[in-house]
Amino acid sequence: MRVGFGYDVHMLVQGRPLILGGVEVPYEMGLLGHSDADVLLHAICDAMLGAAALGDIGTHFPDTSPEYKGVSSMVLLERTAALVGARGFRLKNIDTTIVAQKPKLASFIPKMAGRISEAMGIAFDCISIKAKTTETLGFCGRGEGIAAYAVVLLEEVAG
Numbered sequence: 488m489r490v491g492f493g494y495d496v497h498m499l500v501q502g503r504p505l506i507l508g509g510v511e512v513p514y515e516m517g518l519l520g521h522s523d524a525d526v527l528l529h530a531i532c533d534a535m536l537g538a539a540a541l542g543d544i545g546t547h548f549p550d551t552s553p554e555y556k557g558v559s560s561m562v563l564l565e566r567t568a569a570l571v572g573a574r575g576f577r578l579k580n581i582d583t584t585i586v587a588q589k590p591k592l593a594s595f596i597p598k599m600a601g602r603i604s605e606a607m608g609i610a611f612d613c614i615s616i617k618a619k620t621t622e623t624l625g626f627c628g629r630g631e632g633i634a635a636y637a638v639v640l641l642e643e644v645a646g
C-alpha cells in the first residue's frame with residue numbers, strides 16, 4: 488500500500504466559471520488558473536502522483552504549456568490515473584476536503600464524486616468529498632480563494 492497527499496489553492500476572480508470536481512457550480516466568481524483551475528482535481532492528481540513518487544502536477548502538465556491552456560482538469564485526472572496505473576498501482580480510495588467559505592457545496596458533492604468515479608474507474612463509495620468553511624478566517628474565509636486537500640491510497644499490483 489502507498490499513501491499520497493495533495494494540496495492546492497486557486498484564487499477566486501470575476502469572469503470565470505467555478506469548476507470543482509469536474510462540476511460547474513453556479514457562483515458569481517470562479518477560480519483563476521492556466522487550466523480550468525479545478526482545485527479539487529489538482530489536489531487529487533498531486534496525491535496520486537505523490538503516492539507513486541512520480542513528482543507533481545506541474546512536472547507532468549506544466550502551466551507554461553499551450554496544450555493545457557483552458558484544459559478540463561478531468562483530462563489531467565485521467566492522464567494521472569493512466570500514469571499511476573502504468574507504474575503498477577491500483578487506486579483503493581480517495582478522501583478529500585474542499586475549503587471554501589462560499590458557495591455552499593454540499594448539494595454538488597454527489598455529482599463531483601460521480602464524475603471522479605467515472606474518470607478513475609473506481610466505485611462511487613471509494614470517493615469521499617467534504618466541504619468546510621474556515622469560519623471566515625484567512626484567505627478562504629475572506630472568499631479570496633479556494634483550497635483543497637486530498638489523500639489517496641494506492642495498492643501495488645503484483646506482477
Ligand code: MG
Binds near residue numbers: 526
Ligand atoms: Mg492547481
